[in-house]
Amino acid sequence: MPTHSDLVALAPELILILAAGVLLLVEAFLPRIRHAASGLALVSVAGAAWARLALPLPGAVWSGMLRVDRVTAFVDLYILVALFLSIWMAVGFLRRNGLDRAEFHALLLLAATGAMVMAASVNLLTIFLGLELLSMPLYVLNAYLRRVDVSLEAGLKYFVVGAFASGFLAYGAALLYGVAGSTDLATLAQSVVQEGRMTPLLAVGLAMFSGGLLFKLALFPFHGWAPDVYQGSPTPVTAFLSAVPKGAALVVLLRLVISMDLLHLTNRWLWAGALVAVASQFLGNIVAIVQRDIKRMLGYSGIAHMGYAMVGVIVGGTEGAGAVLVYLAAYTFMNMGAFAVIALLSESEREPHLIGDLAGQGWRRPIPALALTVCMFSLAGIPPFVGFTGKFLVFKSAVDAGLVWLAVVGVLNSLISAFYYLRVVYTLYMRPLPRREPAFPAGFSIGAAAATAAVAVVLAGIFPAPLIRAAEAAAQLFLG
Amino acid sequence: MEHLLTYVTFGPTAAALVLALLPERWERLHRWLALAVSLGLFALSLLIWKGFDPDITGFQMVDGPLAWIPQLGISYHLGVDGISLLLVLLTTLLIPVVILASWTSITEHVKGFHVSLLFLTTGMIGAFLALDIFLFYVFWEVMLIPMYFIIGVWGGARRIYAAVKFFIYTMVGSLLMLVAILYLAWFHHQLTGAWSFAYTDMLKTAPQLAMGTGLLSSPQLLVFAAFFLAFAIKVPMFPFHTWLPDAHVEAPTGGSIILAGVLLKLGTYGFLRFNRALFPAAWEAAVPLILVLAVVGILYGAWVAMVQPDMKKLVAYSSVSHLGFVMLGLAGGTLASTQGAVLQMVNHGLSTGALFLLVGVIYERRHTRLIADYGGIAGVVPVYTGIFLFVTLSSIGLPGLNGFVGEFLILAGTWAGHPLFVVLGALGVIFGAVYMLWMVQRVFWNPLVHEENRSLKDINLREVLAVLPLLVFIVWIGVHPTTFLSPMEAAVRLLLAR
Numbered sequence: 001m002p003t004h005s006d007l008v009a010l011a012p013e014l015i016l017i018l019a020a021g022v023l024l025l026v027e028a029f030l031p032r033i034r035h036a037a038s039g040l041a042l043v044s045v046a047g048a049a050w051a052r053l054a055l056p057l058p059g060a061v062w063s064g065m066l067r068v069d070r071v072t073a074f075v076d077l078y079i080l081v082a083l084f085l086s087i088w089m090a091v092g093f094l095r096r097n098g099l100d101r102a103e104f105h106a107l108l109l110l111a112a113t114g115a116m117v118m119a120a121s122v123n124l125l126t127i128f129l130g131l132e133l134l135s136m137p138l139y140v141l142n143a144y145l146r147r148v149d150v151s152l153e154a155g156l157k158y159f160v161v162g163a164f165a166s167g168f169l170a171y172g173a174a175l176l177y178g179v180a181g182s183t184d185l186a187t188l189a190q191s192v193v194q195e196g197r198m199t200p201l202l203a204v205g206l207a208m209f210s211g212g213l214l215f216k217l218a219l220f221p222f223h224g225w226a227p228d229v230y231q232g233s234p235t236p237v238t239a240f241l242s243a244v245p246k247g248a249a250l251v252v253l254l255r256l257v258i259s260m261d262l263l264h265l266t267n268r269w270l271w272a273g274a275l276v277a278v279a280s281q282f283l284g285n286i287v288a289i290v291q292r293d294i295k296r297m298l299g300y301s302g303i304a305h306m307g308y309a310m311v312g313v314i315v316g317g318t319e320g321a322g323a324v325l326v327y328l329a330a331y332t333f334m335n336m337g338a339f340a341v342i343a344l345l346s347e348s349e350r351e352p353h354l355i356g357d358l359a360g361q362g363w364r365r366p367i368p369a370l371a372l373t374v375c376m377f378s379l380a381g382i383p384p385f386v387g388f389t390g391k392f393l394v395f396k397s398a399v400d401a402g403l404v405w406l407a408v409v410g411v412l413n414s415l416i417s418a419f420y421y422l423r424v425v426y427t428l429y430m431r432p433l434p435r436r437e438p439a440f441p442a443g444f445s446i447g448a449a450a451a452t453a454a455v456a457v458v459l460a461g462i463f464p465a466p467l468i469r470a471a472e473a474a475a476q477l478f479l480g
Numbered sequence: 481m482e483h484l485l486t487y488v489t490f491g492p493t494a495a496a497l498v499l500a501l502l503p504e505r506w507e508r509l510h511r512w513l514a515l516a517v518s519l520g521l522f523a524l525s526l527l528i529w530k531g532f533d534p535d536i537t538g539f540q541m542v543d544g545p546l547a548w549i550p551q552l553g554i555s556y557h558l559g560v561d562g563i564s565l566l567l568v569l570l571t572t573l574l575i576p577v578v579i580l581a582s583w584t585s586i587t588e589h590v591k592g593f594h595v596s597l598l599f600l601t602t603g604m605i606g607a608f609l610a611l612d613i614f615l616f617y618v619f620w621e622v623m624l625i626p627m628y629f630i631i632g633v634w635g636g637a638r639r640i641y642a643a644v645k646f647f648i649y650t651m652v653g654s655l656l657m658l659v660a661i662l663y664l665a666w667f668h669h670q671l672t673g674a675w676s677f678a679y680t681d682m683l684k685t686a687p688q689l690a691m692g693t694g695l696l697s698s699p700q701l702l703v704f705a706a707f708f709l710a711f712a713i714k715v716p717m718f719p720f721h722t723w724l725p726d727a728h729v730e731a732p733t734g735g736s737i738i739l740a741g742v743l744l745k746l747g748t749y750g751f752l753r754f755n756r757a758l759f760p761a762a763w764e765a766a767v768p769l770i771l772v773l774a775v776v777g778i779l780y781g782a783w784v785a786m787v788q789p790d791m792k793k794l795v796a797y798s799s800v801s802h803l804g805f806v807m808l809g810l811a812g813g814t815l816a817s818t819q820g821a822v823l824q825m826v827n828h829g830l831s832t833g834a835l836f837l838l839v840g841v842i843y844e845r846r847h848t849r850l851i852a853d854y855g856g857i858a859g860v861v862p863v864y865t866g867i868f869l870f871v872t873l874s875s876i877g878l879p880g881l882n883g884f885v886g887e888f889l890i891l892a893g894t895w896a897g898h899p900l901f902v903v904l905g906a907l908g909v910i911f912g913a914v915y916m917l918w919m920v921q922r923v924f925w926n927p928l929v930h931e932e933n934r935s936l937k938d939i940n941l942r943e944v945l946a947v948l949p950l951l952v953f954i955v956w957i958g959v960h961p962t963t964f965l966s967p968m969e970a971a972v973r974l975l976l977a978r
Binding site for chain 2: 411412414425429468
């Protein structure tokens with residue numbers, strides 16, 4: 001039987017689920033008030049965030065299957081911010097495309113709940129449950145533009161690949177259960193540390209389990225789905241997809257890595273992790289250079305960014321974990337901002353979102369263009385934007401761990417990435433407006449989401465101390 | 481006044497934000513406001529000069545340290561010494577010059593231009609004054625964005641190519657420098673157990689980096705090399721100079737002035753402030769390499785300048801040559817040569833800034849910078865000719881003007897240690913006279929063959945006002961260099977004693 005404190009600890013999740021249920025009922029029985037659905041969704045997200053901030057963080061709950069501590073709180077807030085911005089952009093986006101339905105928001109809320117459960121899990125079973133709750137709604141959301149072929153393709157692709165990922169994860173979990181005789185992560189870590197070496201069973205189990213997570217992170221060699229899905233999904237869903245599942249998967253990976261202290265357990269972890277990180281960075285950045293569709297480009301860039309974050313995961317420890325958490329927050333803000341501007345400056349969802357279509361918009365639509373510019377420079381890691389803060393901390397953790405070469409590879413990749421991020425900027429400001437000017441439908445809420453994200457990118461970049469403090473405080477707890 | 485350094489650094493940012501909020505179509509207001517702000521900024525830097533005590537060694541008027549990212553020991557910390565004082569003065573002198581020079585040549589996106597310029601100013605001044613190495617890096621990188629826009633939006637035909645090239649080249653160096661900075665911080669933590677990015681802390685710990693035997697096994701040499709690359713690209717030293725001609729040719733006149741006048745100085749300043757001060761042993765080992773590259777730069781820059789058909793490109797290559805002198809002086813390592821190098825940084829900013837301005841003046845009238853399109857215009861535009869000739873003489877080091885003092889100090893100071901390089905460098909002085917005077921002859925004297933040049937309008941009052949402050953300092957430094965040499969003496973002595 002769940003106790004009172006178990007329920008209180010999960011209050012944010014419960015608020016979201018309740019809101020999702022209400023939204024589905026509204027869609028079914030009161031379709032006339034569905035235009036208020038987004039408002040209700042936003043209120044519930046704000047409520048969930050308030051609950052997470054205001055309620056105590058009890059630590060282990062639900063018989064030790066979940067941990068609600070500062071790590072969870074950090075990631076929950078990160079997920080809720082991303083969710084809030086996604087819904088905000090979706091308001092205008094859905095109206096433009098004539099798809100203003102309450103179920104869209106309900107599905108987003110459910111997916112976010114899954115991510116939050118996953119992030120709070122310290123048990124192989126709940127991790128799997130969270131992953132499934134996260135993924136199922138997303139399969140539907142990817143294909144939400146049901147009259148657009150690429151959207152259907154995105155939905156199908158994400159579904160097939162996602163099914164594989166779940167299979168990997170479940171199989172890996174079974175093998176890990178074989179190692180420890182328990183699904184509890186702490187017990188697993190204890191038995192690994194006692195063993196003191198990498199047994200074949202553990203190696204295969206870990207590889208499969210983290211393979212499933214790498215799918216969600218779109219990291220090499222499981223990155224293939226990302227560009228197509230990014231391109232095809234409705235833009236607010238792409239924004240959500242680029243941030244929330246990655247955050248949850250990274251936290252699970254961090255819990256695993258840090259609890260077992262893998263960097264010191266076996267040097268194979270370093271090489272396997274470094275291979276994933278370095279290959280993802282190079283592949284993402286080099287292939288992104290030749291993309292003409294900006295959503296595809298950001299898909300590849302996302303592969304590279306998770307490659308940078310992976311550096312922090314390899315290093316592990318408090319410093320590495322703190323850096324990864326800051327990186328996640330940074331990545332969310334700049335990615336959300338970029339996708340919001342893309343949603344705003346696109347004529348029709350049936351056409352590809354070509355970078356060239358942005359020509360001259362810097363002077364025609366100064367505020368969205370400035371927001372996009374800020375996000376691009378931030379993604380390239382130029383100070384004083386928050387993307388620089390994230391990279392700085394990740395590379396610092398690598399240098400401090402004696403892995404200077406990983407930092408050097410990272411900065412070289414930042415250099416490569418500057419090519420394609422700069423292309424967006426010069427297209428905005430240095431190319432002339434086309435003769436036939438694109439007509440962008442109005443979208444106040446999308447613009448507001450973009451502006452909010454861009455302001456966050458600047459402010460958190462200039463005054464990073466609070467963010468770093470929160471991330472470090474959370475990272476302390478990974479060690480238990 | 482307290483916090484004077486903060487005002488001079490972030491005044492331009494505040495002004496840029498105000499300008500950004502004003503409507504785009506009030507172009508005259510944007511120009512006048514930016515001009516007023518830049519003049520106020522110059523006044524502020526004169527106040528700094530007035531309050532500066534040349535007898536104090538070390539940094540003065542220190543602002544901070546104010547905890548910025550306390551977890552990592554990063555703080556907001558500004559201070560000025562004799563070297564940065566001169567460079568800040570140069571920067572704030574050039575900003576109003578740039579605004580006046582762009583008065584009629586920048587006609588599109590006037591607001592954007594001035595906003596970019598003011599943000600750039602914050603980056604430049606901040607980089608000169610930063611006493612925290614992380615803060616320095618932030619200012620250093622922040623400069624990239626506005627300069628990228630200035631070249632790319634208001635530049636010539638191949639502006640996008642030039643802007644991206646400028647951005648990427650600079651980034652190559654600075655990213656490796658970032659890793660080196662991280663390494664220095666880590667090393668400081670290893671030694672003392674505390675995190676710090678403070679410049680004064682680095683001064684204590686960085687020289688203790690092991691020298692090792694080879695380049696790859698020597699932490700000090702590797703970190704030195706990372707800083708070296710960043711600054712060598714910025715200077716630019718041969719063979720890292722290839723971005724410079726593109727950037728200069730495509731940049732608008734104002735952009736060229738600021739690029740040659742200040743941005744290149746950040747490279748030489750960085751050499752002095754970081755490579756020289758933080759890694760004395762590695763610097764000692766690198767002196768032969770720097771000498772060779774400096775002399776190659778002097779001669780190569782001069783030779784390539786000689787055959788340029790385009791005036792702006794000629795001046796751009798002459799920068800490679802002149803910055804070679806600065807590097808020669810730094811490598812010379814004596815009080816005279818180092819003081820000469822710092823003075824020559826200022827001189828180059830004045831003379832080359834003025835040359836770019838003057839080339840811009842004539843370009844605005846004829847829309848060509850090719851030497852072959854002119855000839856015999858001395859009689860048509862006498863005032864312009866006089867000023868151009870004057871600046872040319874300053875650039876080639878005529879005694880009595882600023883260039884002579886700098887070059888003389890560099891060559892005399894380096895003589896004792898490296899006579900061969902001084903002889904080769906002195907050849908560069910001769911070649912410098914050749915290419916500059918040859919250009920002047922072909923543009924202003926020779927027969928007037930192009931009819932359209934007969935109706936050229938002479939330099940107007942605004943343009944004279946723009947160039948006048950530069951001329952004043954050109955004479956001042958030439959006649960009485962002590963005004964500028966004495967404030968920096970203590971700082972240079974302190975540096976050389978390391």
